[in-house]
Amino acid sequence: MIGRDRVEDLLGTRVAGLAYRDDGKVCGVELAGARGQTRRRRVTANMVIGADGLYSSMAEWVGATPYRAGAHCAPTIYGYFEGLSLDAYHWYYVGGLAAGAAPTNDGLATVFVGGPVGSVPELHADRQAGLMRIASAVSASFGDTLRGARRVGALRAFPGVQGFYRKPFGPGWALVGDAGYFRDPNTAHGISDALRDSELLAEALLAAEAPLEVALERYQRTRDAASERLFDASDELAGGAWDEPRVEQLLRLASEGMRDGLRVVESFARRQREAAAALSGAAP
Numbered sequence: 042m043i044g045r046d047r048v049e050d051l052l053g054t055r056v057a058g059l060a061y062r063d064d065g066k067v068c069g070v071e072l073a074g075a076r077g078q079t080r081r082r083r084v085t086a087n088m089v090i091g092a093d094g095l096y097s098s099m100a101e102w103v104g105a106t107p108y109r110a111g112a113h114c115a116p117t118i119y120g121y122f123e124g125l126s127l128d129a130y131h132w133y134y135v136g137g138l139a140a141g142a143a144p145t146n147d148g149l150a151t152v153f154v155g156g157p158v159g160s161v162p163e164l165h166a167d168r169q170a171g172l173m174r175i176a177s178a179v180s181a182s183f184g185d186t187l188r189g190a191r192r193v194g195a196l197r198a199f200p201g202v203q204g205f206y207r208k209p210f211g212p213g214w215a216l217v218g219d220a221g222y223f224r225d226p227n228t229a230h231g232i233s234d235a236l237r238d239s240e241l242l243a244e245a246l247l248a249a250e251a252p253l254e255v256a257l258e259r260y261q262r263t264r265d266a267a268s269e270r271l272f273d274a275s276d277e278l279a280g281g282a283w284d285e286p287r288v289e290q291l292l293r294l295a296s297e298g299m300r301d302g303l304r305v306v307e308s309f310a311r312r313q314r315e316a317a318a319a320l321s322g323a324a325p
């Protein structure tokens with residue numbers, strides 16, 4: 042929460058509802074009481090930003106229903122493994138199924154398997170068996186490599202959710218990240234998207250334009266244009282109804298879609314260089 046001259050950090054505090062003015066404009070949040078306390082605390086704000094993820098309560102409270110939805114979603118089993126000694130991402134798309142491993146910190150790799158609805162019956166049963174079945178189906182050598190690695194922690198299940206775009210602003214409120222735009226995570230990059238859109242939203246809120254709505258409309262337009270091709274590719278990949286030539290096209294489309302997002306990120310850096318140069322009086 043950002044006040045007039047300070048930032049107050051309330052980690053672990055749940056937002057339980059919104060506060061509204063008489064004319065319906067959002068003017069703050071109601072914070073749930075601390076553990077064991079029932080009393081709520083109200084915090085007022087000119088703008089409330091919902092960065093509360095895929096299952097956003099804020100989107101529900103303000104009635105931000107999707108105006109565009111994906112057609113598919115891919116249930117996924119994922120977890121962490123050590124001993125894979127990877128120096129790069131390994132991704133497999135075979136027969137409608139997907140699997141992959143990505144190196145992460147502490148010598149671990151994230152491993153995932155997924156496929157169209159109905160293709161991962163082990164989601165709420167024997168996840169290890171499901172993971173090994175799909176990993177071996179997409180690549181026998183990937184399956185063998187996994188058998189020689191050690192799983193760290195439990196395997197998790199994501200049931201799959203169809204992608205969506207929600208209108209990300211209204212009177213006194215805005216949405217950012219998965220709360221406003223979500224696509225099937227088979228092409229990853231959702232964190233980059235959320236960070237990019239946070240910057241876009243911050244720029245819109247700081248823009249000297251009046252009315253603010255014009256700047257927020259531009260935020261929505263830029264977000265949608267930067268994510269559209271990746272959204273479409275991810276959605277079709279999640280559906281699993283592709284053959285090898287088509288999957289190649291979809292991965293190229295996903296790659297171009299990531300470049301669309303990158304161009305927006307590069308524009309932030311350019312504007313920052315220009316602003317710094319203007320301040321110092323030097324050429325950018």
Ligand SMILES: Cc1cc2nc3c(=O)[nH]c(=O)nc-3n(C[C@H](O)[C@H](O)[C@H](O)COP(=O)(O)OP(=O)(O)OC[C@H]3O[C@@H](n4cnc5c(N)ncnc54)[C@H](O)[C@@H]3O)c2cc1C
Pocket residue numbers: 054055056057092093094095097098117119199217218219220226229230231232233235
């Ligand atoms: C299975 C799976 C795999 C993925 N893999 C990748 C990947 O490899 N790379 C990648 O870049 N992206 C990946 N993503 C996508 C990525 O996780 C999201 O796009 C990203 O986390 C979105 O960030 P966010 O801040 O919008 O939401 P979140 O990260 O979901 O954060 C929302 C936060 O809001 C909090 N919150 C919710 N409600 C309230 C409330 N009422 N009061 C207070 N706090 C609240 C939550 O506790 C949470 O901390 C994956 C997603 C899934 C489902």
